[in-house]
Amino acid sequence: MTSITDAPQNPLPFNTRSRRTPAGRVIRWLRTNLFASVTSSVISVLLIALLAKAFFSLVLWGYWNAIWIVSGNQTGPCRSIRGLGACWAVIPEKYRFILFGTYPFAEQWRPALACLTFVVLFWVSSRRYWWRKELVAVWAAALVLIGVLMWGGVFGLSYVSQDRWGGLPVTLILATFGLAFGFPLGIVVALGRRSKLPAIRSLCVLYVELIRGVPLISLLFMASVMFPLFLPDGVNIDKLLRAQIAFVLYAGAYLAEVIRGGLQAIPRGQHDAADALGLTYWKKNGLIILPQAIRHVIPPLVNTFIAFFKDTSLVLIIGIFDLLTTAKTSIIDPAWQPFSVEVYVFVGLIYFVFCFAMSRYSRQLETQSRPS
Amino acid sequence: MTTSTPEFPRKRRLRFSLNRQQVNGLIWQIVVVAIAVAIVGWLWSNALHNLSVRRISTGFAFLGREAGMPIADSWLAYTPKDPYVRAFIVGIVNTLRVAVIGIVLATVLGTLIGIARLSANWLLSRLAAVYVEVLRDVPLLLQLLFWYVLMQGLPAARAAWKPIAGVFLSNRGLVLPSIPIEAANLWVIVTVLAGLGALYILWQRLVAQQMADGKARPLWPYALALLVGLPALVSFGLGASWTITMPELRGFNFVGGLTLAPEYFALLIALVTYTSAFIAEIVRSGIQAVPRGQWDAANALGLRRSFVLQRIVLPQALRVIIPPMTSQYLNLTKNSSLAVAVGYQDVVSIANTTLNQTGQAIEAIALIMAVFLTISLGISLFMNWYNARIALVER
Numbered sequence: 001m002t003s004i005t006d007a008p009q010n011p012l013p014f015n016t017r018s019r020r021t022p023a024g025r026v027i028r029w030l031r032t033n034l035f036a037s038v039t040s041s042v043i044s045v046l047l048i049a050l051l052a053k054a055f056f057s058l059v060l061w062g063y064w065n066a067i068w069i070v071s072g073n074q075t076g077p078c079r080s081i082r083g084l085g086a087c088w089a090v091i092p093e094k095y096r097f098i099l100f101g102t103y104p105f106a107e108q109w110r111p112a113l114a115c116l117t118f119v120v121l122f123w124v125s126s127r128r129y130w131w132r133k134e135l136v137a138v139w140a141a142a143l144v145l146i147g148v149l150m151w152g153g154v155f156g157l158s159y160v161s162q163d164r165w166g167g168l169p170v171t172l173i174l175a176t177f178g179l180a181f182g183f184p185l186g187i188v189v190a191l192g193r194r195s196k197l198p199a200i201r202s203l204c205v206l207y208v209e210l211i212r213g214v215p216l217i218s219l220l221f222m223a224s225v226m227f228p229l230f231l232p233d234g235v236n237i238d239k240l241l242r243a244q245i246a247f248v249l250y251a252g253a254y255l256a257e258v259i260r261g262g263l264q265a266i267p268r269g270q271h272d273a274a275d276a277l278g279l280t281y282w283k284k285n286g287l288i289i290l291p292q293a294i295r296h297v298i299p300p301l302v303n304t305f306i307a308f309f310k311d312t313s314l315v316l317i318i319g320i321f322d323l324l325t326t327a328k329t330s331i332i333d334p335a336w337q338p339f340s341v342e343v344y345v346f347v348g349l350i351y352f353v354f355c356f357a358m359s360r361y362s363r364q365l366e367t368q369s370r371p372s
Numbered sequence: 373m374t375t376s377t378p379e380f381p382r383k384r385r386l387r388f389s390l391n392r393q394q395v396n397g398l399i400w401q402i403v404v405v406a407i408a409v410a411i412v413g414w415l416w417s418n419a420l421h422n423l424s425v426r427r428i429s430t431g432f433a434f435l436g437r438e439a440g441m442p443i444a445d446s447w448l449a450y451t452p453k454d455p456y457v458r459a460f461i462v463g464i465v466n467t468l469r470v471a472v473i474g475i476v477l478a479t480v481l482g483t484l485i486g487i488a489r490l491s492a493n494w495l496l497s498r499l500a501a502v503y504v505e506v507l508r509d510v511p512l513l514l515q516l517l518f519w520y521v522l523m524q525g526l527p528a529a530r531a532a533w534k535p536i537a538g539v540f541l542s543n544r545g546l547v548l549p550s551i552p553i554e555a556a557n558l559w560v561i562v563t564v565l566a567g568l569g570a571l572y573i574l575w576q577r578l579v580a581q582q583m584a585d586g587k588a589r590p591l592w593p594y595a596l597a598l599l600v601g602l603p604a605l606v607s608f609g610l611g612a613s614w615t616i617t618m619p620e621l622r623g624f625n626f627v628g629g630l631t632l633a634p635e636y637f638a639l640l641i642a643l644v645t646y647t648s649a650f651i652a653e654i655v656r657s658g659i660q661a662v663p664r665g666q667w668d669a670a671n672a673l674g675l676r677r678s679f680v681l682q683r684i685v686l687p688q689a690l691r692v693i694i695p696p697m698t699s700q701y702l703n704l705t706k707n708s709s710l711a712v713a714v715g716y717q718d719v720v721s722i723a724n725t726t727l728n729q730t731g732q733a734i735e736a737i738a739l740i741m742a743v744f745l746t747i748s749l750g751i752s753l754f755m756n757w758y759n760a761r762i763a764l765v766e767r
Contacts, residue, residue: 033494040493047495083525199401203408210741213748215709217720218740226733229422230415310511317713324514341525344518348510355509 062086082338090339091346094330098347101166101321107158111169114149117142118172126361139180146173162240166321168350170240174247174312174322179305182251189256191285194263204256211253216314219246224318243315251308258300262293302362306355313351323347419734428731435460441725443717445633456726463722464743470636470718471705471747474643478704479697481644482651487681489656500652507649513710516642520714523634529625538618540626546637547619550630556612563606567598635716639708647704651697658693659685690762698755702748719743 034044065085067078069092078087100108121142124130130138150169153159165173192204211219223246224239231237237245266289274284294301313324321329327347331340423430435457442452446462447469488500507515524543527533532542538549551557571594578589607614619629632640662685670680709720717725720740727736 033492036492043491043493044495047499051495051499197397197401199405203404213745214741215706215720215744217709217712218723218737218744221720221724221727221740222733222737225727226737229419229733231422232418233421233425306509310509313511313513314710316513317710324511324517328517340521341518344514344521348514348518351511351514352506352509356505359505359509 060085078339086342087339088342090331090336090342094333094336094343095346097167097330098323098326098343099167100169101326102164103166104158104160104164107152107160110149110152110157110160111165111167114146114169115172117146117149118169118176121176143177143180162238165240167326168323170315170321171309171312171323174244174315175305175309177244178247178251178308178312179255181248182255185248185252186255186259187290189252190259190263193256193260208253208256211250212257216250216311217317219250220314220318222246239318240320243318243320247308247312250311251304254304254308255301258297258304259293261300262295262297263289265296266293299362299366302358302365306358306362309354309358310351323350426731430732430734432735434726434730434732434735437730439726439729441722441729443722445636445716456730459722459726460719460739463717463719466711466716467705467708467718467720467743468747470639470643470708470711470716474640474647474704474708475701477640477644478647478651478700482648483655485648485652486655486659489652490659504649504652507646508653512642512646512707513713515646516638516710516714519642520634520638523638526634529621532621538629540619540621543634544625544631545634546632547626548630548632549616549618550628551614551616554612556607556610557614559610560603560607560612563603564599567602571595571598633716635711635714638714639711639716642710643704643707646707647700650700650703654693654696654700655689658689661692662688687762691759694755694759694762698752698759701751701755705747705751706744 035041061084065081066088067081067085068088070077070087070089078089081087096105096108100111103111121139124138125135146169148154148157150165150173151160151162189204189208192200193208195201195204220243223242227237227242227245270288270292271284274288279287312322315322316325316328319325324347327343328340331337331343420430436455438453439456439459440452441459443450443459443462445466447465448458448462450458450462485500485503488496489504491497491500523545526541526543529540529542529544532540532544532547534540540547571591574594575591578591582588606612617628619626619631621627666684666688667680670684675684708718711718712721712724715721723736723740727733730736
């Protein structure tokens with residue numbers, strides 16, 4: 001064919017030369033990605049103008065005009081530039097309270113260490129190498145360690161009662177314990193929902209649909225107001241624990257649905273083969289079906305974890321001191337009241353770092369599992 | 373084998389003996405149900421005891437009592453002297469008001485951002501990606517508080533921002549020009565809605581005819597008659613007035629126009645932006661699920677990009693999009709209950725106040741559950757119907 005032999009001579013000499021120089025490459029990139037057509041060019045120009053303006057005012061507010069430090073509670077200079085510049089001085093002033101709440105000041109290394117343990121625990125659990133039975137033992141050990149650090153009362157650590165806990169550790173505790181107990185619950189309910197036994201199946205359906213049908217807030221109200229009504233006289237469960245129970249029930253229902261999706265993806269032949277080997281119901285599910293099903297749904301599971309982590313912030317409404325509540329409380333102080341935007345940005349960044357790491361991880365898993 | 377003794381299939385006898393598996397199953401079920409009943413019964417007996425100790429009567433009789441709670445932002449006439457049942461209805465209307473408008477706006481915004489995310493323009497697609505990532509990874513409640521604080525930081529009514537004539541943005545909320553709705557106007561709106569329904573049926577019939585004989589029939593004369601002619605006639609006949617009232621600053625507040633309270637406005641913005649990030653991802657993956665060949669084939673026919681998107685890709689993408697979209701709509705509705713954090717009185721907030729005033733915890737929670745389960749069921753039914761309608765008909 002002539003076209004094949006013609007091909008090398010076809011492109012304009014300008015293009016072939018320009019492709020080699022760095023400037024030429026940049027121009028080529030701009031032409032394909034920003035100015036490919038008239039519409040695209042108009043959009044690009046508008047967006048660049050808009051971004052430049054936004055960037056300029058953001059730098060002006062957040063950096064150029066911002067005040068980074070003030071002495072004591074002298075927020076006069078901050079007040080005078082309000083609206084023009086940020087008052088980041090609120091962060092060094094309040095960060096200990098935002099992160100650890102009313103935990104005894106001298107002992108705050110303990111919740112800090114607990115948070116670090118959480119992060120290490122998450123990191124370990126994310127490694128494929130660690131996806132085995134020993135992980136359960138690691139989790140148990142880590143959760144015990146966190147309990148010891150937070151409560152104290154042993155190894156010479158002074159006892160700190162639960163109502164003094166606050167900030168980031170409470171958020172991490174609510175999320176992690178909610179997942180640690182919600183996950184097995186979700187597995188049992190997912191299996192129950194696919195069971196052949198009608199009574200068990202309908203109980204599981206009732207549980208999942210009731211929990212998923214109502215807002216989380218109403219569950220939390222229930223935990224904080226209604227729960228004491230349901231207990232016998234004299235039994236009094238701590239508020240944090242009540243919220244934790246609500247979270248476990250909530251996580252269980254949502255995780256059950258995700259796991260059920262994984263169970264549905266397992267081909268019938270796996271069940272038949274396991275039955276043919278004479279495995280019991282529990283052995284069949286524990287050894288054959290569940291390991292495959294859970295691997296199938298790891299990306300949506302991580303997405304559920306992210307949603308769940310964000311949802312722990314709702315305890316603000318029932319007055320438990322998690323990260324968001326301490327942030328909101330820290331600016332009740334009249335001297336710092338006008339600077340809530342700065343505090344919310346700070347706390348938002350903390351949430352973002354955790355969630356973004358998880359969502360990156362989930363995306364990475366998805367690309368790994370996809371056949372190339 | 374001799375042919376003289378043919379084997380008839382043996383008649384199956386009804387067996388009353390159960391095999392091992394069935395016995396196991398039965399025992400399991402009895403045990404689980406017994407445990408569930410025991411737990412619920414135990415909790416219930418505790419509750420009855422506790423309620424009698426605290427002298428709280430059970431039942432919904434309290435709904436008839438005077439509520440005595442002020443509701444600032446309501447579309448229905450309401451005074452604190454009204455009974456609880458009225459307060460609940462106001463709360464339900466407030467929930468629906470934010471949920472329905474939120475769903476519509478989030479769908480539009482999310483679809484636009486989802487399409488922008490796939491744009492060939494690098495800047496636009498990056499910007500959409502950043503928008504999605506930032507909004508998805510910060511808790512909704514934090515975003516809501518953030519927007520609310522920004523609202524409160526707006527200038528006072530006297531110094532309100534006026535982006536367009538008649539629109540005021542201040543710490544009193546957003547004030548828009550409005551058309552006062554009276555009975556006559558309502559009838560006109562009803563006529564337009566009925567016209568839309570009739571037009572839809574007509575359109576289906578015309579398409580069916582075109583399918584039969586291949587002749588295209590115009591729809592626009594009917595549309596003109598049903599959507600413009602008939603409503604205009606009704607409007608003229610009933611003497612409906614369509615004058616737009618402009619809001620005006622009198623003293624410290626605005627008179628006339630439609631006011632969106634800062635609580636409502638903050639909640640709406642937070643819900644719409646947050647949900648739109650999720651919808652954008654759903655739309656993006658839906659469009660990407662349409663095979664590349666569909667684009668190529670349409671391009672080969674020389675169709676314009678916008679036409680390809682509207683007529684070829686989106687209809688196919690919708691089949692992937694609808695099911696996850698349904699759960700986003702449900703999430704938005706449930707998330708509207710965060711209203712309580714900024715003091716917008718939706719049904720959950722009103723139930724919570726009721727609960728604190730009367731101690732009727734079980735009834736209040738039961739009402740919340742009933743309302744949300746009904747709304748969820750409604751959305752699910754509608755979306756299932758829509759899904760069934762657009763589903764691929766396999767030949």
